Amino acid sequence: MMLLMRLLAHSGLLLVLCLAARNVLTAEKIREALQNHVPKSGVFPPADAGIHLDGDLVVSDPINRRGALRKSQHSKRHYFAMLPYGMVWYHGAPADVRDIPVGTHMHGRFLLPLEGEENTIPIAKEDLKANLDYRYNHAILMEDDASFYSRRGRSWKVLGFENGGGPAPRLKLSVEPVGPEIEGAINKPVLFDIDESTRVWKKRQLVGKDQIKTGHNIQVNLTWGPFDSLATIDVWLDEESLIACREIQRQRHLRLIRSRFLPGWVDAVKNYDTGGGEITVTLFGGMDPVLYKEIEKVKTPKISDAATTLRTWSYHQEYSVRGNRIKWKVAENPPLGSSGIQIQFKIPQMLEGFRQGRIVRLKGPWTYVLLPADEWIASPKDFELSSKLRLP
Secondary structure, rough: OOOHHHHHHHHHHHHHHHHHHHHHHHHHHHHHHHHHOOOEOOOOOOOOOEEEEEEEEEEEEEEOEEEEEEEOOOOOOEEEEEEEEEEEOOOOOOEHHHHHHOOOEEEEEEOOOOOOOOOOOOHHHHHHHHHHHOOOOOEEEEEHHHHHOOOOOOOEEEEEEEOOOOOOOEEEEEEEOOOOOOOOOOOOOOEEEEEOEEEEEEOEEOOOOOHHOOEEEEEEEEEEHHHHEEEOOOOOOHHHHHHHHHHHHHHHHHHHHHHHHHEEEEEEEOOOOOEEEEEEEEEEEEOOHHHHHHHHHOOEEEEEEEEEOOEOOOOOOOOOOOEEEEEEOOOOOOOOOEEEEEEEEEEEOOOOOOOOOOOEEEEEOOOOOOHHHHOOOOOOHHHHHHHHOEEE
């Protein structure tokens, strides 16, 4: 009897171990599937798709929303394109690639290329052999350090100053993280370079670094420092100062979108036999809420077609169609990249770009603005030039 009980107990333990191993393998397969998810037009990626990468923005193509990050002194540039619904944050406010100063340390969520956009970012075979992460070159999210940490409830507690040694001694700001552990973040005490070029903010004004006191909870923006250290660009000593910088960036964002229009993509198309028809559009996320409120007030907005770079065909104000809104629907808890706002329109004319999965931009009650001509796509040559990142 005792032997039988031991055998049963042993069998039960084996069963538990087998189930645990199967669960681990299943979780690993799910993680791998998310990491290697291939984005498709008209479908937002699942949560946690892709990988986290960080580095300094060293190349910027603001018109086509592309660029490159550099992780360290000897690493090669990681070139990227923003997904059409890719979001950028700067100082905790919505932004675009054009708003980020070159040299700013950024965090991003990077996916494999959008289906059909595999050649947008050229990758040398030798680079791919050295680092498979270069495959992940379409970003759904980009944030500076102030946005990345503050939006996740993290700050830094000042421990004091230290004089660094070595061949290039530098003053160091000693800090430790306050708040939750974050994927891709610095989750332990660290030393940041600090000197007279650092902007220190207190009560919405610039002050000297002598105002940084032990025990302060701060936010920082960073850049590359000698010997692959991280150096401070900005230090915010209080929430009031960060909010002031955030509001300036928010106003830049409002000015940009009000002149370029709200982007989204076409979910469905219904053609009428007599011409025109209906289209259903989902607006992209990451915009300031006031813009969605403004577009909701417009019953007959102008709709222009655009490329995956969000550049419109010729001048968007003239080459657009006025739509009559039929339905406005808001989904709860939309996926990353989506606003959750879906709008159905009746339109008198179908433009070439009014196809399922294609990009459009909607004009709200905003002032008529002439855009710089090099932001348009006005010819097949323009389209060809914009289809691929031109590497410097």
